[in-house]
Every structure is written in C-alpha cells, then in structure tokens.
Amino acid sequence: MPKISPLMAAPPLLFAVLAGLFIFGMGRDDASRLPTAQAGKDAPSIAALTPLGDLAPLSDEMLDQGGVKLVNYWASWCAPCRAEHPQLEAMAQSGITIYGINYKDEAPKALGFLNELGNPxxxxxxxxxxxxxxxxxxxxxxxxxxxxxxxxxxxxxxGPITQDVLDKYIKPEIAKAAAN
Known part of the structure; x- marks a missing residue:
C-alpha cells in the first residue's frame, strides 16, 4: 500500500480554511463596516490641508465647534464618490453639515467634479x-x-453612502452623536 505524503493533504486543508474564512466574512451583518482606532478620540488635525480653489477652507476649529458634522474623504477619480454624491447633496440640503477632504487629486479635476455634481x-x-x-x-x-x-x-x-447605508447607519449614528 503506497504511503500518502503529508504535503498531499496541505492543498485541500488550505482550501478548507480559506473557504471557512470566506463564508464567515460573507455572514457578517455589514461586510463594508471597518473598525476605526479613532473612535472616541479627537479628530486628527487637518492643519496640513491646503485650500481647494476659492472654496471655503476647512480648519481644525470647524471640527471642534458646533453640533454633529460629517467629514467626507472623496476624489474626482473615484467612481464610488460619484455614486454617493446625491446622498451627500440631500444630507446637506436637509441641514447636516458636511466637510469635504479632497484626497490625492488634482485641483482642476476636483473643482470640475463639484461644478458638475454640486457642492454639498x-x-x-x-x-x-x-x-x-x-x-x-x-x-x-x-x-x-x-x-x-x-x-x-x-x-x-x-465606502459609498447609498440610501440604504444612510438610513441604516449614518442617520442613526448622527442621532446617537447628537444625544451625547
């Protein structure tokens, strides 16, 4: 009877472990929800940011004062940013303060994005x-x-804020932050 090498068992075992991890990941309530080490901490300084064109510049003081606000990282080259933009516009029109941080982008393209889609x-x-x-x-x-x-x-x-994400996560978190 031929002996079976332990190395022969490695590929099926590795496959079973990976399949288990994938199944576990798909079973989470919200696969796009990533934890943040920043939760409960002061918002990091934004002093290194530069102005975008002649638009109102963002400052550290804006994050420290007033009520609840959102900070949205976005870019003109980002397709999901384009997809979430209508939700940002609707939130801004409803009175939610949103500050934007344009990420690794060229100013003319970023300004064109806002001129085309609106500035929330x-x-x-x-x-x-x-x-x-x-x-x-x-x-x-x-x-x-x-x-x-x-x-x-x-x-x-x-990830992009869809109407579902807005209703399930963002609005409840805004309400929770306002209550504290």
Missing amino acids: YAAIGQDSPGRTALEWGVYGVPETYVIDAKGKITYRFA
Whole structure:
C-alpha cells in the first residue's frame, strides 16, 4: 500500500480554511463596516490641508465647534464618490453639515467634479499627498466620519453612502452623536 505524503493533504486543508474564512466574512451583518482606532478620540488635525480653489477652507476649529458634522474623504477619480454624491447633496440640503477632504487629486479635476455634481460641503480642504488621510486611518475613498459637538470621532463608514447605508447607519449614528 503506497504511503500518502503529508504535503498531499496541505492543498485541500488550505482550501478548507480559506473557504471557512470566506463564508464567515460573507455572514457578517455589514461586510463594508471597518473598525476605526479613532473612535472616541479627537479628530486628527487637518492643519496640513491646503485650500481647494476659492472654496471655503476647512480648519481644525470647524471640527471642534458646533453640533454633529460629517467629514467626507472623496476624489474626482473615484467612481464610488460619484455614486454617493446625491446622498451627500440631500444630507446637506436637509441641514447636516458636511466637510469635504479632497484626497490625492488634482485641483482642476476636483473643482470640475463639484461644478458638475454640486457642492454639498460647508468647507473643503485638499490632501494632495494623502498625509492627513493617514492620520485619520483612511483605507480609501470614499470614507465618511461622524464627528460629535466636542470634535470626537464617533463613527466611520468606509465606502459609498447609498440610501440604504444612510438610513441604516449614518442617520442613526448622527442621532446617537447628537444625544451625547
């Protein structure tokens, strides 16, 4: 009877482990929800941002004062950013303050994006090198952070905000942050 090498069992075992991980990942309530180490902490400084054209510049003071606000990282080259834009416009029109941070983009293209789709942002900063995004823990664009009245990050959503995401996650998190 021929002996079976332990190496022969490795590929099926590896496949079974990977399949188990995939099945576990698909079973999560919200696969796009990524944890953030920033939750409960002060929003990182945005002093390194540069103005975007002649639009109202974003400052650290804006994040520390007033009520609940959103910070949305976006770029003109980002297709999901284009997809979420109508939700941002609707939120801004309903009175939610949204600040934008343009990520690794060219100013003329970013301004063209806003001219075409509208500008939902109360103020904007440009993060061309992406250094500020690193401090915030941004994985990629779009990403949206809920900031409470004290300037603390209470929630982060990675990915485009759809109507479903807005109703299930963003609005409840805004309400929770406003209640604190």
